[in-house]
Amino acid sequence: MNLSACNVSWSAGGGSILEDVSLDVVAGEFLGIVGPNGSGKTSLMSLLAGLRRPRSGRVLLDGESVDRLGRKEIAKRIALVEQQAETGERISARQAVELGRTPHLGPLTPWSAVDEAIVDEAIRNVGMAKLAARLWHTLSGGERQRLHIARALAQQPQILLLDEPTNHLDVGHQIGLLHLVRQQQLTAVAALHDLNHAAMFCDRVALMSGGRIAALGRPCEVLTEERIRTVFGVDVDVEHQGEGRCHIRYRAPGCPRGERPMLKRIS
Numbered sequence: 001m002n003l004s005a006c007n008v009s010w011s012a013g014g015g016s017i018l019e020d021v022s023l024d025v026v027a028g029e030f031l032g033i034v035g036p037n038g039s040g041k042t043s044l045m046s047l048l049a050g051l052r053r054p055r056s057g058r059v060l061l062d063g064e065s066v067d068r069l070g071r072k073e074i075a076k077r078i079a080l081v082e083q084q085a086e087t088g089e090r091i092s093a094r095q096a097v098e099l100g101r102t103p104h105l106g107p108l109t110p111w112s113a114v115d116e117a118i119v120d121e122a123i124r125n126v127g128m129a130k131l132a133a134r135l136w137h138t139l140s141g142g143e144r145q146r147l148h149i150a151r152a153l154a155q156q157p158q159i160l161l162l163d164e165p166t167n168h169l170d171v172g173h174q175i176g177l178l179h180l181v182r183q184q185q186l187t188a189v190a191a192l193h194d195l196n197h198a199a200m201f202c203d204r205v206a207l208m209s210g211g212r213i214a215a216l217g218r219p220c221e222v223l224t225e226e227r228i229r230t231v232f233g234v235d236v237d238v239e240h241q242g243e244g245r246c247h248i249r250y251r252a253p254g255c256p257r258g259e260r261p262m263l264k265r266i267s
């Protein structure tokens with residue numbers, strides 16, 4: 001399954017948001033999209049998911065323009081977990097995950113034991129089995145976020161699009177979730193804020209800046225000290241770790257390489 005953006009531009013509110021973005025998502029890879037606030041990560045994700053139409057250029061799913069595919073057809077192949085996905089319905093945690101099966105149901109394919117098993121597994125995968133019966137509005141932000149991921153897994157897509165999936169999660173669940181995504185036999189694209197998460201889990205990283213792709217490649221090729229300074233305005237030390245991976249250490253403003261800000265003496 002191939003997903004690509006070809007010279008995509010998108011405008012909103014009278015201004016250009018994305019300019020000439022081209023990107024091929026390679027089957028089976030975990031692609032990270034990083035960039036400062038407002039650089040266009042969410043806009044790009046929604047174009048890739050077929051929720052928005054480009055002003056110019058095309059988004060292709062297996063060579064076919066997503067514009068020509070119906071919502072159900074797209075949903076069988078692509079699952080999107082949005083940044084502020086919410087439901088106002090009075091439903092249980094399990095019912096929220098069951099919604100992931102909707103694209104696969106129809107008059108000739110009613111709900112079955114197979115759907116039950118898929119939903120059970122998705123809930124188990126995100127460690128939410130014990131809370132499956134709880135009402136949605138009683139769950140914490142992190143628990144809801146894990147259920148959104150479970151809903152997307154229950155959809156059994158070939159491509160998983162995640163917009164800041166680690167929002168609301170504690171560090172243990174952040175790492176657990178990215179590891180879980182990596183282990184799935186599917187193609188994943190995630191907008192991430194934590195550059196070290198991108199460097200640790202993603203096969204490739206696209207760095208966005210001002211609605212354009214500033215760099216695309218393996219984490220160590222993209223996340224260089226100079227680029228991070230130019231794009232994010234932060235001084236860092238990057239340690240290369242082999243196999244294209246790297247670790248980023250942030251410096252406090254005005255702090256030279258290797259030095260740390262002094263702790264204030266509190267008496």
Ligand SMILES: Nc1ncnc2c1ncn2[C@@H]1O[C@H](COP(=O)(O)OP(=O)(O)OP(=O)(O)O)[C@@H](O)[C@H]1O
Nearest residue numbers: 012013014017035036037038039040041042043044
């Ligand atoms: N519907 C809209 N109308 C007007 N401007 C919009 C609209 N949608 C997005 N924008 C603007 O487009 C820019 C990119 O927004 P987008 O949400 O894609 O950025 P982002 O990289 O995901 O940001 P963040 O890291 O803060 O989530 C922002 O300046 C935003 O205000």
